[in-house]
Amino acid sequence: MKDVRRLKAGIFQALGHPTRLAILELLRDGELAVGTILARLGIEQANASQHLSTLRARRLVNNRKEGNQVFYSVRDPLLLEVLEIMRRYSMAHLQEDLALLRELEGEDAPRSRVARRPVGARRRKGRRTAAGPHRA
Amino acid sequence: MKDVRRLKAGIFQALGHPTRLAILELLRDGELAVGTILARLGIEQANASQHLSTLRARRLVNNRKEGNQVFYSVRDPLLLEVLEIMRRYSMAHLQEDLALLRELEGEDAPRSRVARRPVGARRRKGRRTAAGPHRA
DNA sequence: TGCGAATATGCTGCGTTTCGAATATGGTGC
DNA sequence: GCACCATATTCGAAACGCAGCATATTCGCA
Numbered sequence: 324m325k326d327v328r329r330l331k332a333g334i335f336q337a338l339g340h341p342t343r344l345a346i347l348e349l350l351r352d353g354e355l356a357v358g359t360i361l362a363r364l365g366i367e368q369a370n371a372s373q374h375l376s377t378l379r380a381r382r383l384v385n386n387r388k389e390g391n392q393v394f395y396s397v398r399d400p401l402l403l404e405v406l407e408i409m410r411r412y413s414m415a416h417l418q419e420d421l422a423l424l425r426e427l428e429g430e431d432a433p434r435s436r437v438a439r440r441p442v443g444a445r446r447r448k449g450r451r452t453a454a455g456p457h458r459a
Numbered sequence: 460m461k462d463v464r465r466l467k468a469g470i471f472q473a474l475g476h477p478t479r480l481a482i483l484e485l486l487r488d489g490e491l492a493v494g495t496i497l498a499r500l501g502i503e504q505a506n507a508s509q510h511l512s513t514l515r516a517r518r519l520v521n522n523r524k525e526g527n528q529v530f531y532s533v534r535d536p537l538l539l540e541v542l543e544i545m546r547r548y549s550m551a552h553l554q555e556d557l558a559l560l561r562e563l564e565g566e567d568a569p570r571s572r573v574a575r576r577p578v579g580a581r582r583r584k585g586r587r588t589a590a591g592p593h594r595a
Numbered sequence: 596t597g598c599g600a601a602t603a604t605g606c607t608g609c610g611t612t613t614c615g616a617a618t619a620t621g622g623t624g625c
Numbered sequence: 626g627c628a629c630c631a632t633a634t635t636c637g638a639a640a641c642g643c644a645g646c647a648t649a650t651t652c653g654c655a
Contacts, residue, residue, distance in 0.1 A: 330549055331546075331549050335471050335474035337475075339473075339474075339475045341467075344468055345464060399551065401547060409467055409541055412537045417463070424465065
């Protein structure tokens with residue numbers, strides 16, 4: 324019961340990265356060699372390999388080795404269906420949700436994954452200075 | 460284009476936690492007050508509130524305040540459909556995937572989230588001290 | 596056998612997630 | 626106003642995720 328939920332969570336988590344979604348979208352129409360994926364996404368080789376590894380670990384994709392290269396493919400079309408529903412979902416909410424993106428990320432920060440706050444400057448709200456604990 | 464993918468990834472990420480999945484499953488049949496969710500899941504109040512906050516941030520749920528309490532509900536039935544397909548997916552692969560769970564988690568790691576390394580002992584950084592031995 | 600191409604893996608440095616505990620906030624009833 | 630529920634937010638520490646870099650491994654080929 325609980326394990327099943329963890330399983331699903333693991334799958335969703337694997338789907339929870341733009342690059343991995345991009346990879347799966349590429350694979351929607353059939354298998355592709357890693358090299359092709361690299362070229363189409365324009366990302367670092369090691370990086371892609373790592374994401375592929377994640378997808379493999381959750382068994383979302385199959386991989387077949389042919390000579391020098393490795394071909395990946397989506398393991399179960401049901402997964403594509405999940406993506407399809409999600410596509411519809413995000414379509415339905417595009418407007419508000421794009422605004423949401425800015426809100427979540429642009430709040431006060433740049434878009435990349437760099438420091439969105441002065442690094443080291445935690446925003447302390449100096450409380451607990453004198454008041455005693457009242458719940459213990 | 461790219462942003463849309465990040466949006467979807469964000470949603471999937473929000474779905475990528477057992478507790479949050481459990482919450483959404485509870486909400487499948489209608490809205491519930493936080494207190495009810497707490498009781499049914501048997502988790503810490505703060506913890507639940509945090510997860511609810513995540514779901515709210517991604518706009519996966521609606522919340523309505525009534526007097527003292529707050530009622531949450533799933534925002535779009537399409538999301539439930541996603542969950543439904545995923546349920547079918549995991550059903551289809553239950554056997555192998557449960558084995559996978561052990562493989563991923565039981566590998567060598569403790570299940571709890573307590574110190575798996577001596578606290579303070581950062582993984583050594585002096586890399587390749589001498590003649591990096593190759594994996595053997 | 597040695598070389599180069601295609602992929603995978605290990606490591607490190609961030610930033611982020613998660614949890615429990617403490618605390619804050621809003622609403623109700625007295 | 627004050628005590629008191631129900632819920633949210635903040636903090637601190639451990640674990641995790643991700644990117645880039647360096648290195649391994651495997652295969653094909655001269």
